[in-house]
Amino acid sequence: AQSVAQPEDQVNVAEGNPLTVKCTYSVSGNPYLFWYVQYPNRGLQFLLKYITGDNLVKGSYGFEAEFNKSQTSFHLKKPSALVSDSALYFCAVSNRAGTASKLTFGTGTRLQVTL
């Protein structure tokens, strides 16, 4: 069975500082990896994905994520955090050999950016 772990329930960072939201995964075969963001009282929005190729993936709002196969990780990063980045972030994984519908989400990490 595939799974995603987001070890931090909350990450606190000051505006202007770099941020990292951690994600590790377990899946048989090669992974498809995703990050979604949820703002208060809203649905999830797609941020970025890794399918194949370059290990550093760039996405929306200045976010990027680094795929590390040996560490089975896909950490979300941003060089300079903004207060408006405060939200709930979900990592998700799918198995390209599995059914197209099977996307497993992590439990989410709340990012709090303060002035």
Added chain:
Amino acid sequence: EAQVTQNPRYLITVTGKKLTVTCSQNMNHEYMSWYRQDPGLGLRQIYYSMNVEVTDKGDVPEGYKVSRKEKRNFPLILESPSPNQTSLYFCASSHKTGTPVRGTGELFFGEGSRLTVL
């Protein structure tokens, strides 16, 4: 505007009273899915549909039913709601070629429906 629309956004009901949460998308997506979001558990898939008249169970289907009679609509039915179904529910859709594994991988989510069962 491309969107996934869920109704109702908020609902308080009582145990055993049948209810339906509607979901409609205007993007001509083949794939639609329902998730529930609970604190500490993240999002868990309830049911999904790859196309009209094609539905299948997700990870937590017990107590729910779905139907896909039209491409744009994917209602979630709780025949006899119980308090453990109190949750935040999300509908999502994507193109079949853009399902989470193939294609763009981008799921479009509705705004959510907060359901309380007393």
